Structures are given as structure tokens and as C-alpha cells.
Amino acid sequence: MIYLDSAATTLQKPQAVARAAAWAVRACASPGRGSHQPAALAAETAFACRQAVAELLGVGDPERVVFTCNATHALNLAIAALVSPGDPVVISGWEHNAVTRPLYALGAEVRVAAGPLFDADAALDAFDRLVTAEVKCVVCTQCSNVFGMVLPIQAIAGLCRQRGVPLIVDASQSAGALPVDLEGWGAAFVALPGHKGLYGPQGTGLLLCGKEAAVRPVLFGGTGSASLRQEMPDFLPDRLEAGTHNIPGVAGLLEGVRFVAERGPENILAHERRLVALTRDGLTQLPGLEVFGGGLGPEQGSALSFRVHGMDCEAVAAWLGERGVAVRAGLHCAPLAHRTAGTLDTGTVRVSFSAYNSAIEVERFLSIMERMVRKR
């Protein structure tokens, strides 16, 4: 199979990830719940993972690295901490439902900083116009999950800092490839999955909390700390980590993070951008295709969308699936992004890459696409 759906989850992982998860199933108990060896092993594993994540993603201390089930969980926590019903919130035009649905559920007044696809200056101008002192917070993806468009997050963060507006960054499509720097950005929160660019198992996610971030638990229960009190502990990470941890997931995630740190996010990004460029160049040669690609510049991440005129995007994905190519079609849980790009009615077919894809796979995919176009 040619797996080109890493924006959903990376399927190929370092072998150490599965080994570590299997080891933890056998050897680790619950961290913070005992002094016996299996509990101590679990605690050491969790701490090592927090430290590795803190080092990779610019978090000043490992206590502010919170384990979650996925990026959606992390985004819900971040949004619940900062937004109350009726609050004005500014988001980019490229947000996923993991951002827009929690805001909708909370009854926030959402203002969209929209701009053309792959126009970082226009995106920044839109934020510049909308981010005023009355805005309660800004939520912005670092990279669109549909089009792979990279947002100018550093400049947006600077704008937020200048105007005293807290920033939540969705690093779902960027962590492990693009630079993520919680403290450097001065962000209130960065939310990310563990199972995409960090190569951990599914069921892992992270919320990185800024120094001043006041957090509000959405889950209440045992933490192995301050157990006489009925309120949740007022310190991180315990305040947001009620219940037993997913230690097999955390053990796997630790190995994934080590893999990324060893290989270097910048090298992974360069590799993935080369594959995106190869794909874009190949697809644009085919008749009847519309390719939404940036370039090889800083505006391009590791995903690329296209559509085939006269053919439903789901039919394209199914046709490719039958020939052993895994892609994602439809609206990608991001109707706002499709509305912004003008692709809401048709959806798109998305290909997305990881460190494990190769140029040979891209060539095979392109030759399968060529067959499809010729047969039409």
C-alpha cells in the first residue's frame, strides 16, 4: 500500500513505538498511584515523555506538558479555559471542526480572519484588522489540514502579544516538522496530536500550557495528589489529568518524539516538502485536474489537495483505494477551510506525507493517477 494520509494519522511508525507500547502494557502500572516498581516505571516513562516533548516544542518546564487523548481534547481544554458564552474570538479561515465546534458549543462570537489560499500576508492583514483589545482570544492553526497552507504563526503571535490577546495554536499538522515554540510565541496554549507528526500511537495528544495559562478542568476525578480535597488540584499537569493515564500510548509517544528529535524536524519537513513538490509537479501535468499547492517556500506544509473535474472526490479516493493508494477525500472535518478556498461544494482529494514516504511511492501514485485520467 502507498499510504498518503498522514495528516489523519501516521500509519508507519518507528519500530520502537510499538515495542515501547507493548512493553508498557506488560510492565507499567498507573503513575502517581503507588510506590511499587510497576507504578514507578510508569511514572518514569510519563516524566521522560514530558521532558522530551518540552525540549522539542519549547516548553520551559515539563509540568506544563499535559497528556490528552488527541488534539481535539487538547483544543477543547484550551478553549474552555479562555472562552465564555458570547465572547468575541478570532480564528483563521482554515480551522478544523476541532476548533469551530467547541466555539459553537460555547456560544462564542466567532470572527474569521480569512484570506486567499497560500497568501500569508493577506492572512496576517486579516488578523491585524480583527484582533482588537476586546477579543477574548485568537485560535489559529499553524498549517491547514486540507491544503497544507502554513500560516504566519510567529507574526500572528507577535500581534497577539502586542495587543494582550491570548493565543491558542493548533499544531496538529505542524508538530514534528515545522518549528513549534510555545515560549517563543508567548502562546497561552499549543494543542497537538501525538499520533501524527510525532509518530506516537493513536489515543495520544498534548496540551502545552503557557506560564500564565489559567486552566479549567473539564474532567474531574482522581489524580494521585491532594486527595483530601474535593476540588481538583490547582497545579499542572494534575489539574487536567484526572483518571488513569494511557501509559502504553505515552511510552510509544516518547519513542516517536525521540525519533523526530534524532532525525530533526527541519529534515523531516524538507523531505516532505520535496514529496509535495514532486506530487504537485506531476499532478499539474495531467489534464482535467486542479491542484491547490503553494510552492517549496515557507507557505507549504506536508499536505496537498486537488480535484478532478467531472469526478466526485470520494469516487477518486475510492478508485485509488482499490489500487492500493490511501488518500482522504471530502471536507476533511474542515468545512470552514473549504468555504474559504471555494471548494465547499466539491470537496477535494488530499494527499499528505510523513518521513516514511518516498519519491518512488509518489511516482507510483502519479502513474496510477495518469491511468485514471486516461480512462475517463
Add this chain to the structure above:
Amino acid sequence: MVYDFLICRSLTYAQRTASALGRAGISAYVTRIPRAISGEGCGYAVKVSQRKRSDALRVLSRVGIAPLRIYALEPSGTYREVTA
């Protein structure tokens, strides 16, 4: 050996504390807080040799880590709160 217990607000804080001490060459062990001194209920402490108390506190202060309280384990088996 006689130990001090540096009471920490969380397991992760205790791990940070022990890690900072370890890096400075001071043996430190993360342990559950004995029930007799656990105050708010279950929690974690870092156990260090009493002889290393002042060195340990100097190292921790340098990296911005502060234990909530410090208890010395007396030869009688009881705990006595000590000031830094």
C-alpha cells in the same frame, strides 16, 4: 542514613526536583509522602540525605524549584518539620 523529605505539590514536580538534584550529583528518590505528614492527602516527596539538605536546597533555589515543606525523619521514626 537519615533522610529529609522534600514535600512536592505533584508527582511531576517531585520528578523535576529529583532530576535537578541528580544532575547536580545529589542522590534523590521520588517517594510517596508518608501518611503522617501528607496533609492534603496522597502526594509525592523527594527523599535526600539530611547531610545534603543545604546543598540540595541551594541547587533547587538556583533552578527555581521550591518544595512545599521539608520534614526530617527523626531516629524515633517521627517526622519534624524543618525550615529551609
